[in-house]
Amino acid sequence: MTDVNQFRKTRYDIDPIYIKRWSPRSFSNQKVSEEVLSSVFEAARWAPSAANVQPWRFVFASSEQDKEIFLSFIDEGNVVWCKNAPVLIAVISKMEEERFGGNNPAHAFDTGTAWGFLSLEAARKGLITHAMGGFNKEKAKEALSIPDGYQVHAIVALGYQGEKSSLEEAYQKREVPSPRNEVETFVSEGVFRENM
Numbered sequence: 776m777t778d779v780n781q782f783r784k785t786r787y788d789i790d791p792i793y794i795k796r797w798s799p800r801s802f803s804n805q806k807v808s809e810e811v812l813s814s815v816f817e818a819a820r821w822a823p824s825a826a827n828v829q830p831w832r833f834v835f836a837s838s839e840q841d842k843e844i845f846l847s848f849i850d851e852g853n854v855v856w857c858k859n860a861p862v863l864i865a866v867i868s869k870m871e872e873e874r875f876g877g878n879n880p881a882h883a884f885d886t887g888t889a890w891g892f893l894s895l896e897a898a899r900k901g902l903i904t905h906a907m908g909g910f911n912k913e914k915a916k917e918a919l920s921i922p923d924g925y926q927v928h929a930i931v932a933l934g935y936q937g938e939k940s941s942l943e944e945a946y947q948k949r950e951v952p953s954p955r956n957e958v959e960t961f962v963s964e965g966v967f968r969e970n971m
């Protein structure tokens with residue numbers, strides 16, 4: 776397991792889980808139990824959402840057969856490493872809602888929160904997650920039988936961290952927790968600051 780504290784320093788007091796969560800690409804072949812997987816989805820369940828409509832949907836693959844289907848629409852540059860993940864999860868949102876009279880303007884915002892909760896619970900359980908936007912959305916909708924009115928946002932690889940040496944060399948170099956911009960660069964008081 777990588778010691779994230781070597782790479783990530785916080786300036787203000789936060790729970791360590793926020794920096795513990797990062798996106799490695801090396802997965803071990805350790806399976807994820809049904810119970811642990813259920814806990815990860817349970818965390819997503821408790822995300823807040825506009826009017827509490829809970830627009831998030833998840834489709835996961837853990838059998839070799841289902842994973843093959845996911846790999847068929849994921850970009851090659853991601854397949855090379857995510858094929859070793861024991862679980863692949865499609866993050867989907869329901870775009871329409873009767874109580875909004877059609878489009879739910881918060882479907883993507885709320886589904887992003889749910890995936891955030893999921894990834895933090897996964898980190899708490901000693902798992903790693905890695906989200907991917909690099910996949911063919913049309914193919915994904917078809918392959919997973921996702922109806923119109925739903926949007927696929929990301930595919931998330933989930934599992935236990937493996938050895939860096941299992942990755943191709945180019946990916947080994949990138950296998951380090953990334954830094955972040957300082958708080959002042961994205962927060963301003965009163966009005967929006969142009970140079971934020």
Ligand SMILES: Cc1cc2nc3c(=O)[nH]c(=O)nc-3n(C[C@H](O)[C@H](O)[C@H](O)COP(=O)(O)O)c2cc1C
Pocket residue numbers: 796797798799853905906907908909910928929952953
């Ligand atoms: C919506 C989304 C799409 C992403 N797409 C990819 C991707 O296609 N391939 C990849 O290797 N990483 C992808 N990432 C991972 C990001 O590059 C990573 O989260 C970011 O660099 C921050 O690093 P950290 O998650 O390790 O803190 C994606 C992340 C998100 C949230």
